[in-house]
Amino acid sequence: MVNLNGTHPEETLDPEDWQAMRALGHQMVDDMFSFLQTAPSRPVWQPIPGEVREHFLTPVPEQPAGAEAAYKDFVQDVLPYPMGNFHPRFWGWVTGTGTPLGMLADMLAAAINPNLAGGDHAPNLVEAQVVDWCKQMLGYPPEASGLLVSGASMANLVGLTIARNSRAGYDVRKQGVQGQTQRLTVYGSKEMHSSIQRAVEILGLGSNSLRLIPVNDNFEMDLEVLKIAITADKALGYQPLCIVGCAGTVNTGAFDDLNTIADLCEREGIWFHVDGAFGAMAALAPALRHLTVGMERADSLAFDMHKWLYVPFEAACALVRHPAEHYEAFTLTADYTTHARRGAAAGEVWFSDLGLQLSRGFRALKVWMSLKEHGTQKYGRLIQQNVEQVRYLADLIDTHPELERLAPAPLNIVCFRYQGEELDDEALNQLNVELLMLLHESGVAVPSYTRIGGKYAIRVANTNHRSHRADFDVLVQAVVEIGRRLVRERAAMR
Numbered sequence: 001m002v003n004l005n006g007t008h009p010e011e012t013l014d015p016e017d018w019q020a021m022r023a024l025g026h027q028m029v030d031d032m033f034s035f036l037q038t039a040p041s042r043p044v045w046q047p048i049p050g051e052v053r054e055h056f057l058t059p060v061p062e063q064p065a066g067a068e069a070a071y072k073d074f075v076q077d078v079l080p081y082p083m084g085n086f087h088p089r090f091w092g093w094v095t096g097t098g099t100p101l102g103m104l105a106d107m108l109a110a111a112i113n114p115n116l117a118g119g120d121h122a123p124n125l126v127e128a129q130v131v132d133w134c135k136q137m138l139g140y141p142p143e144a145s146g147l148l149v150s151g152a153s154m155a156n157l158v159g160l161t162i163a164r165n166s167r168a169g170y171d172v173r174k175q176g177v178q179g180q181t182q183r184l185t186v187y188g189s190k191e192m193h194s195s196i197q198r199a200v201e202i203l204g205l206g207s208n209s210l211r212l213i214p215v216n217d218n219f220e221m222d223l224e225v226l227k228i229a230i231t232a233d234k235a236l237g238y239q240p241l242c243i244v245g246c247a248g249t250v251n252t253g254a255f256d257d258l259n260t261i262a263d264l265c266e267r268e269g270i271w272f273h274v275d276g277a278f279g280a281m282a283a284l285a286p287a288l289r290h291l292t293v294g295m296e297r298a299d300s301l302a303f304d305m306h307k308w309l310y311v312p313f314e315a316a317c318a319l320v321r322h323p324a325e326h327y328e329a330f331t332l333t334a335d336y337t338t339h340a341r342r343g344a345a346a347g348e349v350w351f352s353d354l355g356l357q358l359s360r361g362f363r364a365l366k367v368w369m370s371l372k373e374h375g376t377q378k379y380g381r382l383i384q385q386n387v388e389q390v391r392y393l394a395d396l397i398d399t400h401p402e403l404e405r406l407a408p409a410p411l412n413i414v415c416f417r418y419q420g421e422e423l424d425d426e427a428l429n430q431l432n433v434e435l436l437m438l439l440h441e442s443g444v445a446v447p448s449y450t451r452i453g454g455k456y457a458i459r460v461a462n463t464n465h466r467s468h469r470a471d472f473d474v475l476v477q478a479v480v481e482i483g484r485r486l487v488r489e490r491a492a493m494r
């Protein structure tokens with residue numbers, strides 16, 4: 001369309017009919033509340049039919065279909081086949097549940113759509129306050145710096161980057177790791193999360209520099225072996241850079257002896273990083289807080305809010321005890337991002353100086369509003385509730401002759417398997433792999449899996465504020481039913 005004078009009419013992406021868009025928005029909000037309210041009566045997960053999958057192969061639209069059509073496609077093709085983690089019987093990996101207010105907060109954040117790179121605006125103050133609240137919740141020093149990031153993987157990378165840059169003993173930002181002849185080594189237990197290895201690799205330290213220290217029967221790092229490894233590396237001329245302590249391991253929820261590790265780091269001048277992805281939040285429950293003792297001594301601390309604070313994805317936080325070293329590791333101010341003294345480009349803290357991202361979303365809002373909505377004490381009670389539910393499940397497992405628990409369950413995670421009759425480990429591994437897939441396909445529950453000492457385990461990680469004890473009864477019943485069926489089929493095949 002070209003006007004008589006040769007120019008195109010000016011356009012916008014705003015609706016031509018605001019009233020219609022408003023009605024559509026109300027419809028969406030209504031639909032989502034109904035969806036969440038009725039979730040328990042639907043399957044946790046269901047497979048995506050082939051014809052629906054094909055809808056995701058259509059070419060990019062060139063012509064408008066309109067907002068209503070776009071929403072209709074969401075309702076038909078996306079909404080019925082979600083991951084399922086809002087459901088009371090989803091306990092896979094470590095996946096938070098989300099909340100209704102968290103959903104609305106994400107909408108509000110998108111409406112005003114600020115960029116939290118920096119500047120003088122209230123959204124930046126919201127993030128700064130959330131960081132302050134995190135320090136208070138976890139007993140971390142008030143003078144520490146911090147920022148919100150996408151997940152604990154990124155928060156671990158932030159911590160390890162500062163460790164490398166501040167402790168390498170030369171200007172890593174300038175020289176890179178190219179000129180380095182002395183190997184910089186990083187320590188953590190065998191149970192440490194894979195994101196630490198990825199950080200070590202991305203930082204150019206190489207996974208050969210990662211020392212995976214064995215664990216004791218409680219899956220806690222063996223500190224005697226740790227000390228021997230450090231001594232051996234120093235004897236080779238290597239430089240021990242960082243020890244990673246686990247506050248809640250992903251497999252079993254174990255806590256390393258963080259206080260003793262902090263002592264060791266202090267003595268040796270080694271950076272102490274704690275990965276508390278979900279376990280850090282145990283500090284909110286008075287009866288669990290003792291597990292986290294020593295965490296507040298970490299040089300850097302990584303944790304998620306989208307796991308055990310139940311806020312919608314994505315939200316996590318990195319806290320750093322040394323604000324100057326934090327800033328020095330990341331700041332890079334270009335002509336077009338210098339900070340002003342007044343006006344919209346002012347602002348005390350620019351979060352882009354503290355992490356990898358320049359443009360940053362307003363993920364702080366859902367955390368800020370959620371903490372206001374419920375207060376920390378309620379979060380502490382829910383975390384305690386999750387732990388007690390897992391103890392309840394562990395008891396069901398321990399008292400059931402056909403089930404076998406495969407690891408201690410000190411927190412909110414339990415690993416077990418169906419053992420049925422006399423089968424060897426290899427046969428049990430095969431049987432439990434099949435069992436878990438059938439369980440998922442049944443739509444009854446979604447735990448995930450891991451291996452404990454080579455044994456395939458069904459793994460329940462409870463960061464779900466919607467679960468009831470009865471949901472764990474349902475799980476046990478379904479596992480036993482499917483297990484028995486598989487054993488019968490096995491016998492019939494022989």
Ligand SMILES: *Cc1c(COP(=O)(O)O)cnc(C)c1O
Nearest residue numbers: 094151152153193195250277304
């Ligand atoms: C989940 C998890 C991570 C990674 O966190 P993301 O939010 O998935 O990036 C790191 N460490 C532990 C112990 C975890 O459970």
